[in-house]
Amino acid sequence: MIGSLPTEMEETEEISTSTTEWRMVSDPKQAGWFFSQELLHSNRDSNSLFLRVDIRQDKEEQDRALVTFYNRDNVQWTSPLQCKLQGDVATGSGVDRHMMSTVIFKLISGFHINLGSAAIVKIFEGEPDHLIPSVSDELLDNNMFTVAGRMIGHSFLHHGPSFPGLSPAITHILFGGSLETTPVTVQDCPDLDIRDTMKMLDGDAELKEFDSIHQLCLSWDLPAPNATNRKWLSEKLLLHAVIGQTRRQIYQFRKGLKETGLWPLLIQRRDIIPILFPRESEAQVTPQMLLDCIIWPSSITVTFESYEVKDEDESDAIDVSRVSGYLKTFIDNASPAELKSLVKFWIGWEVPATEMKVEIVEATFPTAATCFEKLRLPRHHTAYKTFHQDLCTCISTSYSGFGCA
Incomplete structure (x- = not known):
């Protein structure tokens, strides 16, 4: 992507x-x-x-x-x-x-x-x-x-x-590929009844539902099944179900x-x-993919209305380390859907940016400045359970708006 x-x-x-x-x-x-x-x-x-x-x-x-x-x-x-x-x-x-x-x-x-x-x-x-x-x-x-x-x-x-x-x-047909070389498989057919019909035709057992199979073949301008054409017919039904109908x-x-x-x-x-x-599978966000993009904080950021000041108090390093650790734990254990929601809340969509910034701030809930690709996490959390609950609540708003952002 x-x-x-x-x-x-x-x-x-x-x-x-x-x-x-x-x-x-x-x-x-x-x-x-x-x-x-x-x-x-x-x-x-x-x-x-x-x-x-x-x-x-x-x-x-x-x-x-x-x-x-x-x-x-x-x-x-x-x-x-x-x-x-x-x-x-x-x-x-x-x-x-x-x-x-x-x-x-x-x-x-x-x-x-x-x-x-x-x-x-x-x-x-x-x-x-x-x-x-x-x-x-x-x-x-x-x-x-x-x-x-x-x-x-x-x-x-x-x-x-x-x-x-x-x-x-x-994709093959969309970009001009020939019908004869179409890489169609049974998984491409979403109709489970048609899948069952193709499976019966592809086998050697006696066709128990001959009339219904015959009607399906007639509706798609295909011949009635018999002992010699049934495997060929199975392939034609699949091709029509996936390509012919679409x-x-x-x-x-x-x-x-x-x-x-x-x-x-x-x-x-x-x-x-x-x-x-x-x-x-290639479109999924993995924990390592996301961790590789994060720029981690080194100090507490105090945010004012029009500017930011870095708090140099050494004791705050404990809060930075603890809350950053909570985020790493969340990312390592999150489902693919949770990771996508986190990235979307953070930067506005599910595609990780090259640099995704984290700030530890004085705040009640996590917020995001999507234009600056910046996630702001409250420093007050002292237990992973409450951090997890608050973060999940906030990122769940990403598909209806920006929530707390």
Whole structure:
């Protein structure tokens, strides 16, 4: 995922890279960064895009605001982006990071919008690392796969989280691979009944549900099963279930990605594709990954309204050491979901930054200055149990706003 490049690169006002630099650099992450910066810089004078979400509204209204923003046509998605969390005092780049993270989180977990009977609408379905587009006609009619492509491309442009877990078979077709060489597996089929049918056809036992299997084959323009074609038929059913039923969805998805301007990069630098669509295991934040990014404090920081003063009292070193140790213990023992929530609370999204600062301060609860990638922890904790409780309470607010930040 993109997000670990030097901060000074992100703050550069004038981009000096040539139009070929992203083609020449060997590191795909750097290539993606150069391409995105060049594209955003070339459209810096365009009218800004304003993405606003009111966190005082219910989940359905918030999710609808995101979908409505990305469901507009004739939009220059490389224009400057300004994000606003209405009902939250947070401002600056931390809000932009939070919004991009929320967009990808919603693509993974589902949107609370009223499309059909489902309480939560998932654009992709299936098991981890084998996600495929939903076969819902309602999602197609509402252009939701174009929306998904725009969301993923837009997050990439702004160095946000990638979309993990997409089936290699879908990625293969999405970027022009042939049907004959599609790396489809039974795990790519989210319909368990179809999986059972394929398993029966692939075996040698007598078909006990011949009529239902025959009807399924007829509905997909395939011949009736017999002793000589059953294994071939099993393969065709799998290919149709995964690719045949989702061709229009993939077309929409590709269209959305293209509209964000990423297509030249993705076609000419195929090594970028695994960054855009990583395996779910690769997208997880590990304890060591996070610990390697942390800049630990050496003293207590006393924060005033407009400036900070380092307290040099040597006795405070005990508090710094103790509370820092609590954080290390939390990170070492946290689940992947807790680590992502911590990073999101800390800097605004789940992608660890190169330098993530910790301060030990006079405060009641943990807070975060997301724009400065800084986590502030209270010095008063003398037991890990209460530290753990307070930190968990605070980081649980990261998906509804900035909470105490």
